[in-house]
Amino acid sequence: xxxxxxxxxxxxxxxxxxxxxxxxxxxxxxxxxxxxxxxxxxxxxxxxxxxxxxxxxxxxxxxxxxxxxxxxxxxxxxxxxxxxxxxxxxxxxxxxxxxxxxxxxxxxxxxx
Numbered sequence: 001x002x003x004x005x006x007x008x009x010x011x012x013x014x015x016x017x018x019x020x021x022x023x024x025x026x027x028x029x030x031x032x033x034x035x036x037x038x039x040x041x042x043x044x045x046x047x048x049x050x051x052x053x054x055x056x057x058x059x060x061x062x063x064x065x066x067x068x069x070x071x072x073x074x075x076x077x078x079x080x081x082x083x084x085x086x087x088x089x090x091x092x093x094x095x096x097x098x099x100x101x102x103x104x105x106x107x108x109x110x111x112x
Contacts, residue, residue, distance in 0.1 A: 034088045036081035044070030044110060047081035049088070057084065063096040065108060072110035079104045 035050045046060035061068045063080070071077035080096060083104065087094045101108070 032085065032089045034085040036078065036085050038074050038077045038081065041070050044072055045074050045077040046070060047077045047084075049081060049085055051088075056088075057094075059084075062101070062106065062108065064098050064101060069108060070110075072107040076104075076106045080106060 033052050034056070035053075036047060037050065038045055038047050041060050046058070048055060048059065049057040059081075060070065062071055071080070080101070083100060084094045084096065
């Protein structure tokens with residue numbers, strides 16, 4: 001009897017934990033008014049962020065880098081755009097630092 005109660009408690013905890021995780025991911029995606037879009041530029045990629053369908057940020061170059069360098073890949077531009085979007089959604093300063101770029105493994109020199 002005691003074992004059944006423990007198993008039941010563990011199953012309920014597992015269901016609740018996984019349900020909360022999935023709900024939080026879906027809520028962010030559907031309720032976030034900041035939408036990202038990656039676009040092609042001459043030598044790479046950039047991104048823009050729209051707020052309720054209005055252009056808020058247009059970033060043609062990698063932020064926090066001295067020279068005007070474009071993102072090497074669409075994935076790199078998208079990763080930074082998603083981070084900026086998340087910061088805006090959480091009412092944080094959307095500034096991107098070199099540390100952020102390193103954490104996201106953003107390539108600063110393209111091999112093309």
